[in-house]
Amino acid sequence: MSLASLRLQTQGGGGNALGLVRSIWTKEGPLAFYKGTLAPLLGVGACVSIQFGAFQLFRRRLEEYREIYPTDAKTNSKSLSLSDFYLVGGAAGLTNSIISGPIEHVRIRLQTQPNGAARLYSGPWDCVRKITQHSGIKGLYRGQVVTLYREFHGYGIWFAAYEGFLSMAMAWEGVKDRRELASWKIAVCGGLAGEALWLGSHPLDVIKSKMQSDGFGRGQKYLTMRDAFRQTWREGRFRGLFRGLVPALLRAMPVSAGTFATAELRDIIPQRVTLAEGCTGKRLEYVALPVAQCPKSATVHMSVRRYHEGLPHLDVGYRRYSNRLALQFLSHSIDQRLAALLSRRHPAVHYANNASLTRFQSRYASTTSGNPETLPPHSKLPLKILLRSLLVATISSHRILLGPSLAILKFLNDSHRTWVFDVQRNPLLHAILKKTMYNHFCAGENRHEVTSTIAEIKRMGFRGAILTYAREIVVDNTTEEESGRGLKEMDSASVIESDAGIDAWREGVLETADMLSEGDILALKLTGAGAAVSEALTSRKPLPAQMESALADVCSRAVERGARIFMDAEQIPVQPGIDAVAIDLMRRFNTKERGAVVFNTYQAYLKSTPDTLAQHVALAHKDNFVLGIKLVRGAYISSEPRHMINDTKQATDDSYDSIARELLSQGYRDYGVPGGKSFPGIELFLATHNKDSVLKANELQQTRAKEGKALIKIQYGQLLGMADEVSFSLLQLADQGVDAKGSESDAPIEVYKCLSWGSLGDFGVHCVEERVMEEAYIFQLIIAGKIEISKSLHRTLIIVRLTRRAHRSLSPHHLNSQSHRASYKTTSSHLTQRPHLTHPPTTPLPSESRHLDGIPDNPPNMAAKGDKIEKIITRLQARIGEGQFYEAQQQTRVVAARYIKAANWPAAIDILYNVAQSLLKAEQGGSGGDLAVMLVDVFKQAELKPDAANKGKLLTLLRLFAAQEPTRKKFIGEIIAWSSKFGEYPAGDTDLHHVAGSLYAEEHDAYEAERHLVLGTKDSAEVLAKMEYVWYKEDDSHTAPLYAARAIFPYLLVGNVRAANTCYRLFASSLSDDNKGLGVQDVSSNSADLRIFPGLPLLNFLGLLLLAIQRGAPDAYKQLLAKYSSNISEVSAWSEALEIIAEMYFGISRPRQSNPLMDMMGSLFGGAGGGGAPQQRRPATRRVEAPAAEGLD
Known part of the structure; x- marks a missing residue:
């Protein structure tokens, strides 16, 4: 056929x-x-x-x-x-x-x-x-x-x-x-x-x-x-x-x-998967059965339920062998189908019988393999939204794409088009726009689509949605002509007769309110009610009675549904009238018991906003209502009179941040300050895409919560499809706050997304056009974000590539792999990431000298400061002494930027270094860290080498950071990246690695310490060995080889044999000195001395392995593997590390993984095994006399 x-x-x-x-x-x-x-x-x-x-x-x-x-x-x-x-x-x-x-x-x-x-x-x-x-x-x-x-x-x-x-x-x-x-x-x-x-x-x-x-x-x-x-x-x-x-x-x-x-x-066939053999020699089997057939007599059961229908495999039974639970983690031992099942509903797997576990296993019984704090902000976004975001960012950040895209959108926005170009009548055009741009920026065209979108963003962690039915009238300042957005064409009689416009507005807004649930917000644009309402707002006359009735109905409906109302800001001609309507509604609905139901919007780019806000604060104090404040930067800059807007963007940023800071500090003008009037009830909503603004506000709120000070309610919001990095950064901070305490913080972080809805033809194309233009306005931030991601990825590949996964499962006489991650699976130069210790060792680490050869703790300034620079620094430090930390930080950035623009690097460095040092000493880690990172950026722009003076400045700042300061990790990453680019070591300067690793070791942050100490100086090995030993003392005695290997294997894999020997010697000596009953035997010969631990064969193997490497004896290595094969098989994750070591030091080729499919294809097309690919030439054997890279001992 x-x-x-x-x-x-x-x-x-x-x-x-x-x-x-x-x-x-x-x-x-x-x-x-x-x-x-x-x-x-x-x-x-x-x-x-x-x-x-x-x-x-x-x-x-x-x-x-x-x-x-x-x-x-x-x-x-x-x-x-x-x-x-x-x-x-x-x-x-x-x-x-x-x-x-x-x-x-x-x-x-x-x-x-x-x-x-x-x-x-x-x-x-x-x-x-x-x-x-x-x-x-x-x-x-x-x-x-x-x-x-x-x-x-x-x-x-x-x-x-x-x-x-x-x-x-x-x-x-x-x-x-x-x-x-x-x-x-x-x-x-x-x-x-x-x-x-x-x-x-x-x-x-x-x-x-x-x-x-x-x-x-x-x-x-x-x-x-x-x-x-x-x-x-x-x-x-x-x-x-x-x-x-x-x-x-x-x-x-x-x-x-x-x-x-x-x-x-x-x-139809039962699925049976056999697990790896344990130390008992028994084999543990998993059988997938329907629920009814699951054996009830099994000693231990772990529930791994799938929560969707049609999948019958629900329970997993385990048998007990000897006197220990032979339980291995399914995510590493069973096929990936069950691993995905576990991770979907059980991100942390709990043991059914913790009594049979060691103290170390119990401690890590619920530790997950991923650290959510280290994930990028966009990690919560579904794939389809992420791809749409990439599309919008690409268009917005390339002028070649942006111009034609805006022209097409403007063309389609014209209502006088034939059906071919009418997005509402042409189904193909409608589908293309809706599936791409419209769905990215808008909530939907009907109730079902809108509620689905709201449910989706709530599942991503947002507190709720701000929903608006976008109808407004825009006044062009240059022509004073009005244009309607989102309004269908009406004849002149309909425009004059305002009742029809109010009725349509009321029905649309009430329909919008019915889509909301508890905690959501309804955003109102009053000018969408028609020309009569716009005229009343502009002339500051009372609203038509029908409009007042409609507003009352809308507010009552919102209260019934547990929602709130935002009175959106509009253009200057109508804004005073909107302010008056909002204040009147606040008097009626914003009671002390109910809180803020109605919020008014304040635009920080207007010069009059601080005074307007002060007047409204006074009214709230006088009339005893809760003032709802939604603070934005502004949205009508292209059509507002220029003289009424702040002169610079920086002035708008300063106005926005100062208003937020004073409100959060409960001291605005004459209210809440010593000797002034009491601060009224206020609730604040920061609607901004500026990441710095929200992070500063959140930092202040969290600081006040920790100090037990009075708080006002604050929430945050961004537009749908925009500023996702800001939104998800806040959500990450919220997750960290809950994870750290186990319960919600006293200052919870609640984030919203603002959604517009309506038909694609009525307002959707215009909404998309506006959003794309706004994205284009900030395309420099998008590009900066891409550069930052690339830099972060580059640092990760250079620094963290020391191993690729943590320790896998061990037998019951050792550790459970998922919980402790204490063995290695490695590549030739990289080390595994591992979660932080949940219970740091109680034994203090030996003190580590922070003074490096040639780098004093307080290096002198190499460039003599001029009088002008001295005065600037003195003035800024005086502000810090007065407690004006934020003002000092911002002024320092402005002054330093001026010198950077002029390429006056010494002046910029002196100012940033001294002010950052003063802020860090004043325990202002966020502000000081920001300036410290800016200092590193100056080093990069000036292309300065990592000499003693420059490293001294950076290390002085590093030691001033508080242990838990989030900015410190970013600062360390920046200085390592700088030294990697402009220094002689591709993986970063060894002195910087040593100091960073020593600090982490003192704080019992084992993972961060390991990744830096392995790339440190000759003194780093001692610090690493002592840290691993202190950590080991918290666990059972038989786990000593696992902790010793954490220090030895990484050094061997980067060719640093001397450091590996140092680690083994220090670890073995400490173990022998602290455990006299181990029966340690000292074996000496003409060429080597060795300690033998009768009860720790794997530790003996490590010592003999180091001797074999120094002698370059392949036969000795093969004999070692044969003798200790049964012990090594219990630590299966060592196998890859040993294969690489054998290839590096003894010239023993790694076994090729058989791939039947590729072998078949290779034979089919006339090639050898491996799919017909040419055999790669084996790299030359590593000789221990030659270091892996300059600077590594």
Whole structure:
């Protein structure tokens, strides 16, 4: 059937399937129907395995996604839709095309070549050889683009149709589990899915067949996929695109039916997974069973429930062996399907019987492998939102893309367009805009879409949503003309008759209010009620009675639903009238018992805002109501009178921050200050995209909470689709506050997203246009953010690449891997990240001298300061002495920026260094750290080398940081990156690493200490060894080798043998001195001294390993492995480290991991194992006399 279909697709002229079959039988014989069968026969196993394996993988990932983001938020449906199955099937097809493309190319060549003596290829191998000789490997992938299209679309239809037919069959039979269906019914569903596959993808298959059967060079007929399509269309129109369909359909039914019927058998067979052998020699088995069959008699059960329907494997049983619980973490020991299951609902796994665990295991029983504090802010964003954010950021930060995009949006925003360009009437245009820009910035076009969006942002951790139905009238300051936004066209009579506008506004706002729930906020634009209301606001006359009634109804509805109301700021002509309306509503609704229900908006870019706010504070004090303040920078700068706006952006920033600071400190003008009037009730909402502003406000609020001072309620908000870094940074701080205390902080961090909703045609395009312009305005911040991410990634690759994962599972006589992570799986130069200690060692570390050779603790200023610089520094330090820390920091930044712009590096460095030092001494870690980071940036701009004087300044500042100051870690990362770029050590200056690591060691932050000390000086080894020993003393005695290895292996992997020996010697000496009963034996020879610990074979192995390395004796190393093989097997995670060490020091090649699939493909295409890839040359053996890098002992 395949041959008949292919011949019909590629031959010219007419003909039918039956006539073609007769012709082939007569001229070429019956065996001709099996031409080219060898290539697909060899590859079909790999193709189908990849196809279904990829499908199951992508399906599980999408199911996990639907657990968090349901298909239908209204019904909370978490089952995959047919469109979901289409995407999953398409992704599986794309994955499969990597192999199926070349295999089908060879098959097509063989099936379409002439018969008899004129044939071109003697077999598949000859075909592959000739194609690669002519066009290389690229020739095998001819037609791959159309293959990708066919595979995605075809297999998307295939899997979606199968799931659809299967659902229909289950509904028809009244069953809920597909395994209850008879096999023949499953086969029928699969056969129908095969028919759907070829009906939907056959035209693409025709184009693919023509391109892959085409000649080479001058004989090539089709240059591109488009060219092949054009010629096929010209020859036969639709008939040409569907030639060969009948044989394809006849073949599809049985093949697809058998495939799916066989694939479904895997759910009938019980799944059994055997875990690694433990020290008892027993094997622990896991059997996946339905709930009803789960053994009730098992001694210990761990619940690993899946929370979505249709998955029967719910419980896991464990047996007890000897007197210990042989329990290994599933995330490392069982297949990744169960690991994903655990991590979805059980981020921390708890032991069922903690009594049988060691103190160390119990301490880490609920430690997770990931540290949420280290994740980037955008880590909480779903993939689709992240991709849309990338699209918007790319457009906004490239002028080449921005100009045309804005022009297109303005063109589409014109309501006088034909239906082709009308986003509301043209379904294709509507779908494109809605799925990209509109959904990124707007909540939806109807109630269902809006509530789904609100539910989604709440699931991401936001407190709630600020929802607005965007209707307003904008006054152009240059022409004094009004233009409506979001209003449908009305005739002149409707504009004069204001009641219609108020009614429409009231209905829209009440509909919006009904979408809110407790804690959400309704944002109102009063000018959306029509010309009559706008006129009343502009002339400061009372609102029409109908509008007052509408406002009362809206406020009452909000109170009923537990929501609040924001009176959005608008342009200067109407703002005084809005202020008066807001104050009047606050008097009625903002009672002391209820709190702030109505908030007024204050724009910091107006010069009059501080005075206006002072007047409203006085009214709140006088009339005894709670003043709701929403503070923004401003949104109408392009149309406001320029003289009423602050002269510079810095002035606006200062105004915004000072207002927020004074309100949070409960001292604004004459209210709340000593000798003044009492501070009234106030609630503050900071609506800003400025990260510095929100972090400063939060820092002040948290500081006041820790000091037990009175607090006002503060919340934060950003627009949907914008400033996600600000929003998620706040959410991270909120999570850290809860994690640190175990309960919510006294100053909770609550973040909102502001959403607009309405039809795409009425206001959606304009809303998108505004948002894109706002993003373009801050595109420099976007670029800076990308640069910062790149720098952070670069630092991570340089510094943290010492090992790639933590210790894996040990036997019961050792440690549980997930909880302690105490062994190593390493690469040739990198060390594993590990969570911080939850219980730091109680034994103090030996004091470590902070004075480095050539670097004094307080280095003198190398450049003599001029009188002017001295006066500036003195003035700024005086402000710090008066307690004006924030003002001193900001003035320092301004002054330093002036000298940086003039390239006066010494002056900028002196100012930043001295003021940062003063702030840090005053325990102002945030402000001082900010200036310290700025100082490092000056070092980079000036391209200064890390000499003694420059390092001395930085180390002096480093030692002044408080241990828990968040800015310190950033400062350390910056100085390491600077020394890496401008110094002689690619991984960063050794002195800086040593001091940073020593500080972390003193604070019992083991992971941070290790990653720096390994790259430190010759004194670092002693500090690391002592730290590991102190840490070990908190655990059981038999775990000593694991802690010793934490210091020894990393040094060996960076070629620092002397440091490794130092660590072993110090650790063994301390262990021997503190444990007289160990029976330690001292063994001496002419060439070496060694301590033997009878009860610690792995520690003996480490000592002998170091001796073998120093002697460069491969035979001795092999003898060691043979002797201690049983002990090493209990610490399976050491295996990779030992393989790398064997290759580095003894020239023993690492064993190649067998890959049957790649081996098969390598043989198929004439290569060796490993997929035909050329064998890589083994690197030369590491000699211990040559250090890995300059500066490493």
